[in-house]
Amino acid sequence: MRAADRNEKDDTSAVYERGLKTHSWLVGAACAFICCAAYAGTPALIDPGIPHMERSVYRLTREDGSVSTSTHLVALSEENDEKLYLIKTFDKKMLLRRNNLTPINITKWKKNDAGENTDEVDWEIRYEKDRVHYIFPGPTRNKVEKVDENRYDANAIVHTVRGFPFEKKKEVKLTLVTHDHRLGVYFKIVGRELASAPVGEFDCYKIQAGLSGWKGRIMTKKLYFWVEAEAPHRLIRQIDEGITDVRLTELAEYEVGVDHEEAER
Numbered sequence: 001m002r003a004a005d006r007n008e009k010d011d012t013s014a015v016y017e018r019g020l021k022t023h024s025w026l027v028g029a030a031c032a033f034i035c036c037a038a039y040a041g042t043p044a045l046i047d048p049g050i051p052h053m054e055r056s057v058y059r060l061t062r063e064d065g066s067v068s069t070s071t072h073l074v075a076l077s078e079e080n081d082e083k084l085y086l087i088k089t090f091d092k093k094m095l096l097r098r099n100n101l102t103p104i105n106i107t108k109w110k111k112n113d114a115g116e117n118t119d120e121v122d123w124e125i126r127y128e129k130d131r132v133h134y135i136f137p138g139p140t141r142n143k144v145e146k147v148d149e150n151r152y153d154a155n156a157i158v159h160t161v162r163g164f165p166f167e168k169k170k171e172v173k174l175t176l177v178t179h180d181h182r183l184g185v186y187f188k189i190v191g192r193e194l195a196s197a198p199v200g201e202f203d204c205y206k207i208q209a210g211l212s213g214w215k216g217r218i219m220t221k222k223l224y225f226w227v228e229a230e231a232p233h234r235l236i237r238q239i240d241e242g243i244t245d246v247r248l249t250e251l252a253e254y255e256v257g258v259d260h261e262e263a264e265r
Contacts, residue, residue: 045163
């Protein structure tokens with residue numbers, strides 16, 4: 001079973017990835033060189049300590065006022081003696097390393113005319129030590145790009161931001177990979193305040209994210225994340241200034257110890 005919730009219209013990661021694609025003309029061919037040169041190094045993020053069998057439901061409010069939900073199921077996994085997070089959303093399965101949240105594999109399934117997931121892969125992103133493979137079944141041509149180990153996937157942004165090293169740094173820079181290109185971005189703490197969502201009010205770090213370098217001077221719109229100060233650093237609230245069509249993301253439900261097979265039905 002692929003779906004986390006068959007009533008969901010979209011997924012936070014998918015919307016974010018589409019928004020980055022929309023603005024990709026800003027970066028042009030120079031992006032690949034800049035990303036590799038400016039963000040080389042060890043992974044910038046750390047393990048937030050996400051618990052096994054976590055279920056988070058996010059409420060998404062779009063620019064046109066429409067509202068939908070996105071369910072994220074997280075389980076602890078292990079492959080080849082490597083500890084991983086296995087994350088499932090409505091139409092994706094993602095594998096991230098637990099120690100630094102760097103991605104291993106992102107798979108997206110196609111939907112049928114009724115909007116239900118099928119067993120047919122829409123696209124896949126596979127990561128190796130210094131390469132990212134974009135795989136598109138069908139006539140679309142696959143491609144491979146060189147990418148530094150300090151790379152993260154836009155499809156997992158809801159969980160990636162949880163790995164910010166809050167106690168050690170005020171800002172991190174990294175390469176963010178979408179399903180067909182890469183961008184140099186920054187995440188920085190700009191405050192600490194109470195943030196409210198349907199699940200309640202929490203002490204949070206406020207994080208600003210945007211494009212780095214000259215690209216950031218061209219595209220000035222930002223993303224703001226309110227991440228719970230206490231572990232496992234849940235994303236409580238997110239505001240988008242116009243990068244995507246989702247203006248507000250809020251944590252609506254949260255529980256641990258969920259039977260994921262049951263939740264996917």
